[in-house]
Amino acid sequence: MARRNQSIMSDALKWELANELGVQNTVATEGWGGVPSRQCGMLVRLAIERAERSLANEKAFPYQ
Secondary structure: OOOOOOOOOOHHHHHHHHHHHOOHHHHHHHOHHHOOHHHHHHHHHHHHHHHHHHHHHHHHOOOO
16 A cells, blocks of 8 residues: 555654653754654544544533
């Protein structure tokens, strides 16, 4: 399957998560490829947790 040139996460969210995990300096100097795989996994885990919380809030308060 070919990769699409679209991102599911916004760049702002990626930077926010990188800042939260303390890898923003690595990203700034080396790019996303410089982030160790363990931290990448943690970034994904945080993104999933946020998405799940967002969906739960939408279900709890559908007419906000």
